[in-house]
Amino acid sequence: MKELVVLSGKGGTGKTSLTACFASLAQPAVLADCDVDAANLHLVLVPEAERRETFHAGREAHVRSEACRGCGRCAAACRFDAMSLDGPSDSAMVDPLACEGCGVCVFVCPADAIDFSERMAGSVMTSRTRCGAMAHARLNPGADNSGKLVSWVRQQARRLSEELGCPLVLIDGPPGLACPTMAALTGCSHALVVIEPTMSGLHDLDRILALTRHFEVPTSVCVNKWDIDAEKSAIIERRIRATGGHFAGRVRYDRGVTQAQMRARTAVEEGAASAGDIRSVWGAVAERLAIDTVDG
């Protein structure tokens, strides 16, 4: 079983739209939406949930106001400014959005007035879509995507791939470079970085490639909306080739991608202007992965 993760330094480069297209080209694949903060793959693939579980991550402090003496030691000790005594009552109050769940307040409280329970972070699902099985999650507002959640989604996807005898797990990765991205990347067979030919894109490219190198994951790069700036697209392509990287191709600027999205379809399914470009990128990546594709 192979795992391909699709990444982009920043969001909004078309990563999810491309991942959805790959899902329709790669059948059978199992999909894993690890971009949990802005989970959008479901808007195109319209999954029907078959299993849903509550997801807990870390802990959070809860003050039992009847036991609190209002001494303020917790507020003094908390380094995340999550404890305050300026609420309407005399007891300390926790700001759940600021609490990182370290437990220092629980330790310093002389009245034993702080509970430290598991934090409900959201729900995790496995579903059926027209392009294959899918593992995904929904976070509660303000809850953090985490390495644990990404690992959980990946684990469910692997399980589905084994059950269904499916050779490929296709991961829509989180944006940025922090913990969730690392969890999505680690141990993958291959990464595809989707980049736009912009100043920001050039800047992000180096950072994301440093990360995939760090994790020793073979990486391909494709340029999305290449014709917005042909010159920068050429720079990116040259830079990738010069460093011995794999350049998977270019996809044109195409409003058909959004129009397809409006109909909850992929650009490939709708035969949008960029569909041919996307097929060709997919072919190049699939070749690297050494897998057979239905349509490649």
Add this chain to the structure above:
Amino acid sequence: MRIAVASGKGGTGKTSVAVNLAVIAGRTATLVDCDVEEPNAHIFLKGDVSSTDTVSMSVPAIEENRCTGCRACVEFCGFNALISFGGPPLFFPDLCHGCGGCRLVCPAGAIVEVARPLGEVRRIDAGRCTLVEGCLEVGVSSPVPVIKAAKAAADGDFVIYDAPPGTSCPLVATLRGADYVLLVTEPTPFGLSDLRLTVEVLRQMNMEFGVVINRSMRSESLIHDYCHHEAIEVLGEIPEDRRIAEAYAAGRLIVEALPGYRPLFRSILEACLERVTA
């Protein structure tokens, strides 16, 4: 006055709106790039770096001669940054949140704290306004301390925060203390879905906010319908215009490359100011 420019999803044009508003606001404005994982505002606001400060966090250092190997710190650390094979614990700074708990619980006084660099805050005199940029070191897992430091470094009367994407801790850390939040979205199902999530967070935080629709198409009422239903004000619409995408790609400001858009950004800025003072 502090205005945060945010969007649930990346790539909606949030940074573009933030930098153009800062330039319209003028020399006394300070833009804080709180997207410390991928700071991009400096691409549009070039200038000389006038100061650079390292952001660090207090992390434990074990004095091995004092450590009794009791594992109290290891048991306490909820982030698994300390592990022990019997002797003095091993410390893994990547996982540490800097809560200081290990030092508190150590019965032998064997833990001291040292500063671990997490990133930098740079002050850039961009001429048209001031830019304060936070930049996280690659491999550091929590951006929050760098965001807080970048915000603290902005001292002007008029400050714009360019928020990170997503709806979790980094966004919350950016929004805290802002007087008003401008949500930038685009009229697509992805844009709407992420807008909804961000609105949930803002309501939980009791923040005042309004919406700017980027890449707006007259024919598409997706966002208007949602905002109308939720009683959220739309402060402006930036039309779908390929010239804007090209200016962005080239690292140019919309208000400079396409001066015809100046009145639009001015009206968005004024609308924000009115909402804050109202």
Add this chain to the structure above:
Amino acid sequence: MKIVFTMQGDGRDGLMDRRFGRAETFLVYNSETDERGLVANSAVDAAMGAGLKAAESIVALGAVALVTGECGVKALHALHRAGVKVYSTDSTTFADALEDLRQGNLREARPA
């Protein structure tokens, strides 16, 4: 000598898990007696740092070696410090991995 293998599920079907920190079960193999025991990996649920927590368990089990698919940089470093050898394998079953280990076909992973 005890050698730990990372297993899928409860480990009874003999399928290896490529992951270390988030493998559900450790199979503890005693090379002198040929005995094998299954131990649940308590690190599975760690929000972060699962690999390090699992490394701690491996050492507590008294293992001298670990056989797994992928061992993260931090856990590898920790296990190296504790004197546990880490072997990478592409085998999908415990039986194959054990045979490869016996034949000396496994590559030892070392911290960079």
